[in-house]
Amino acid sequence: MDNNQLTNIFQEEFLPQLDALYAFAYHLTKNQTDAEDLVQDTYLKAQRFISSYEKGTNAKAWLFRILKNTFLNKYRSQTKKGTRVEFEEELGYQSEELSHTPDQYFDLRQTIFENILGDEISMAMDQLPEDYKTIIVLSDLEDFSYEEIAQILEIPLGTVRSRLFRARNALKKLLYDYAKQQGYEDHRS
Amino acid sequence: MKPTTNFGHTSFQTTKKTNPSHDQQFSTFLKAKVTRPKPSPQLIEQIKQKINPITS
Numbered sequence: 001m002d003n004n005q006l007t008n009i010f011q012e013e014f015l016p017q018l019d020a021l022y023a024f025a026y027h028l029t030k031n032q033t034d035a036e037d038l039v040q041d042t043y044l045k046a047q048r049f050i051s052s053y054e055k056g057t058n059a060k061a062w063l064f065r066i067l068k069n070t071f072l073n074k075y076r077s078q079t080k081k082g083t084r085v086e087f088e089e090e091l092g093y094q095s096e097e098l099s100h101t102p103d104q105y106f107d108l109r110q111t112i113f114e115n116i117l118g119d120e121i122s123m124a125m126d127q128l129p130e131d132y133k134t135i136i137v138l139s140d141l142e143d144f145s146y147e148e149i150a151q152i153l154e155i156p157l158g159t160v161r162s163r164l165f166r167a168r169n170a171l172k173k174l175l176y177d178y179a180k181q182q183g184y185e186d187h188r189s
Numbered sequence: 190m191k192p193t194t195n196f197g198h199t200s201f202q203t204t205k206k207t208n209p210s211h212d213q214q215f216s217t218f219l220k221a222k223v224t225r226p227k228p229s230p231q232l233i234e235q236i237k238q239k240i241n242p243i244t245s
Binding site: 026039044172 | 212237
């Protein structure tokens, strides 16, 4: 790969991912300086390992995986909150999902959620275990497919599904409890 | 045949998520509410200047 090809990849495929990478880095580090360092480290590693990237493939997912691994290796031990989801049982999740009947937390069409501000949602997300927050960011804010998330996080597809299911429910419960605490009215009968 | 997306050198298929209406509703809600943090212009310039294959 010559310099022109490398430059094209950086200009056309890597640099357009900067906003998304920074947003992901900020969600992970909760700190502007660390997020900027993490993004710079990610691009440096992308440059170093660019020979393993195939032009025209999924640059965003490739860069997100580098960023996630860099964070795990360098930054997570420095952050205050490093809680992870250690135990996930596929069978448990499947029976949980099949037997699940929607309860009061899960109907986001209700007016009780309309009053919640974005900052309040961000604070609720920060209360989640790191693995839950990460998978919500990747799926619901960055629109990665389950397969892409499995590649980025290097976990089985079934774990993506079960973790995302639990993460969303955990966040919805936090939001519902918060809304009730703030006195937002639930108009359902 | 479903489209295949390469991830580096690893190929995998992209499929639709399950339960789209419920998932879509929650994603839409979060996207509408949560502001995406933006990188500073300084960071953008630093990356453009320092991390460029031609200058390395």
